[in-house]
Amino acid sequence: MRDVAIIGIGVTKFGELWDKSFRQLIAEAGAKAIFDSGISGKEIDALFIGSMSAGRFVGQEHVGALVADCAGFSHMHIPATRVESACASGGVALRQGYLAVASGMNDIVVVGGVEKMTDVVESEAINILAMGLDQEWEAFFGVTFPGIYAMIATKHMHDYGTTREQLAQVAVKNHANGALNPNAQFRKAISLESVTKAPMVAYPLGMLDCSPLSDGAAAVVLCAAEKAKKYTQKPVKITGSGQASDMLPLHGRKDICTFEATVHAAKKAYNQAKVEPKDIDVAEVHDCFTIAEILAIEDLGFVKKGEGGKAIDKKITTLGGQIPVNTSGGLKAKGHPIGATGVAQIAEIVMQLRGDAAERQVKDAKIGLAHNVGASGASCAVHIMEAM
Amino acid sequence: MTEAAVPRFWREIPQRYNLIGNQCTVCNKIYFPPRESCPYCRRKSMGKMKDVKLSNNGKIVTYTIIYDAPENFEGQAPYPIAIIELDEGPRITAQIVDCKLDDVKIGMRVKATFRKIQEDGYIGAIYYGYKFKPVEVDK
Numbered sequence: 001m002r003d004v005a006i007i008g009i010g011v012t013k014f015g016e017l018w019d020k021s022f023r024q025l026i027a028e029a030g031a032k033a034i035f036d037s038g039i040s041g042k043e044i045d046a047l048f049i050g051s052m053s054a055g056r057f058v059g060q061e062h063v064g065a066l067v068a069d070c071a072g073f074s075h076m077h078i079p080a081t082r083v084e085s086a087c088a089s090g091g092v093a094l095r096q097g098y099l100a101v102a103s104g105m106n107d108i109v110v111v112g113g114v115e116k117m118t119d120v121v122e123s124e125a126i127n128i129l130a131m132g133l134d135q136e137w138e139a140f141f142g143v144t145f146p147g148i149y150a151m152i153a154t155k156h157m158h159d160y161g162t163t164r165e166q167l168a169q170v171a172v173k174n175h176a177n178g179a180l181n182p183n184a185q186f187r188k189a190i191s192l193e194s195v196t197k198a199p200m201v202a203y204p205l206g207m208l209d210c211s212p213l214s215d216g217a218a219a220v221v222l223c224a225a226e227k228a229k230k231y232t233q234k235p236v237k238i239t240g241s242g243q244a245s246d247m248l249p250l251h252g253r254k255d256i257c258t259f260e261a262t263v264h265a266a267k268k269a270y271n272q273a274k275v276e277p278k279d280i281d282v283a284e285v286h287d288c289f290t291i292a293e294i295l296a297i298e299d300l301g302f303v304k305k306g307e308g309g310k311a312i313d314k315k316i317t318t319l320g321g322q323i324p325v326n327t328s329g330g331l332k333a334k335g336h337p338i339g340a341t342g343v344a345q346i347a348e349i350v351m352q353l354r355g356d357a358a359e360r361q362v363k364d365a366k367i368g369l370a371h372n373v374g375a376s377g378a379s380c381a382v383h384i385m386e387a388m
Numbered sequence: 389m390t391e392a393a394v395p396r397f398w399r400e401i402p403q404r405y406n407l408i409g410n411q412c413t414v415c416n417k418i419y420f421p422p423r424e425s426c427p428y429c430r431r432k433s434m435g436k437m438k439d440v441k442l443s444n445n446g447k448i449v450t451y452t453i454i455y456d457a458p459e460n461f462e463g464q465a466p467y468p469i470a471i472i473e474l475d476e477g478p479r480i481t482a483q484i485v486d487c488k489l490d491d492v493k494i495g496m497r498v499k500a501t502f503r504k505i506q507e508d509g510y511i512g513a514i515y516y517g518y519k520f521k522p523v524e525v526d527k
Binding site: 123124126127130136137138139140141142143144146147150151152153154155158199200201202203204205249250251252256 | 400421449450451452453454455456457458459460461464466467469470471479480481482483494505506515517519
């Protein structure tokens with residue numbers, strides 16, 4: 001295995017982008033990443049694309065070939081592979097690209113992620129999102145995707161005394177960060193009351209505890225680390241890559257309030273990178289719902305199990321805090337175009353480690369972590385990165 | 389989810405109508421829904437999984453109340469959904485019925501009841517299965 005560097009990043013605006021199609025979005029993100037990397041394009045050995053449900057959202061499968069085509073690489077006949085792991089599709093695609101370069105099989109790989117979620121009506125989008133759950137033994141009985149996270153929230157509040165206000169503060173923090181991100185879907189700070197008084201989606205989670213339906217794409221260019229300086233002055237090395245899985249339905253898990261997939265993926269990534277949770281300077285974690293960020297900071301080891309809510313109160317994870325979390329605005333405010341999310345998280349960490357994050361820059365950020373969860377925690381990818 | 393062929397639902401009738409799970413006769417662990425083999429005994433359990441009828445009784449591990457419901461459930465909202473731990477051990481996800489929304493609590497004793505779950509659009513099949521209702525505890 002050899003070292004792998006990220007030499008280019010590209011992210012589209014996230015939001016309800018009615019004038020942009022699935023293929024326009026991924027082509028735009030890919031082109032931005034390639035321009036950013038300094039490669040000409042001819043050097044690309046392979047493409048990996050994360051997409052959860054192009055088939056259901058835009059009626060299009062065969063996404064690998066489609067992306068190679070619309071990005072203008074068909075005449076090069078390079079391999080293009082679509083990767084699916086529900087909401088972790090992007091993070092798992094990144095890991096596949098990482099493995100392709102680390103193994104020595106490829107020198108330069110582009111990893112993209114994309115989802116176009118607003119070409120279907122909202123009720124259909126709700127059905128599609130529930131497909132990341134256990135269709136036969138959860139969704140069949142009427143539980144929604146927010147409903148599953150709501151059951152985690154109920155249990156966390158019951159077992160650890162986490163409060164409604166602590167959940168809401170996650171949304172307040174991430175919207176404040178999103179206001180500083182030009183690509184975010186929501187660029188507006190919100191008040192605690194607006195979260196707690198928002199219409200109920202699934203008790204105890206309201207509308208503003210949930211990430212939105214979004215369109216968007218992101219891409220990164222990976223390169224063998226020894227060749228990275230040939231293309232860019234600011235390569236970022238992937239020092240740890242972990243992936244894990246768990247029982248598909250939430251009710252099958254050992255502990256409702258722990259995502260073992262996160263715990264195991266993080267352990268592998270920390271071990272490989274030879275770092276501990278306390279060494280992380282900045283993290284993008286999977287906050288599809290406010291409770292998800294509380295679980296994430298516990299399962300990643302930033303705080304002890306059960307203390308995620310209190311950590312929000314202590315502002316540990318706020319910009320300027322001990323370990324700023326979701327400086328991009330997170331899925332909550334930046335938006336959550338499913339397949340794009342895991343790749344966009346990587347792009348945010350790269351910006352932070354390059355010192356290019358402008359108003360939301362974490363001072364002296366040296367080590368960053370990205371955490372991408374599939375649906376209700378049945379899959380997870382964790383990546384740790386360091387500036388070279 | 390519309391226009392599903394009926395066999396997909398017909399083959400799950402024993403589990404959804406009668407809570408039929410299965411047991412690994414090597415380690416005695418009970419599974420719901422039934423598994424082809426035991427994840428812990430693996431090849432030793434092949435051919436040694438035995439169907440068992442679960443008791444219908446359990447308690448609520450956690451719950452939510454669904455306000456924003458999927459299309460096939462819109463008429464039922466708001467409705468409670470819970471993870472229930474059956475007395476034999478397996479946990480399942482199901483609706484809680486026959487009680488006020490405010491009465492649903494963690495730890496509450498519930499028992500399975502046979503109900504209509506959803507309709508597949510206007511012309512599709514009507515699906516039945518288990519929901520759970522509170523057990524009045526005798527003092």
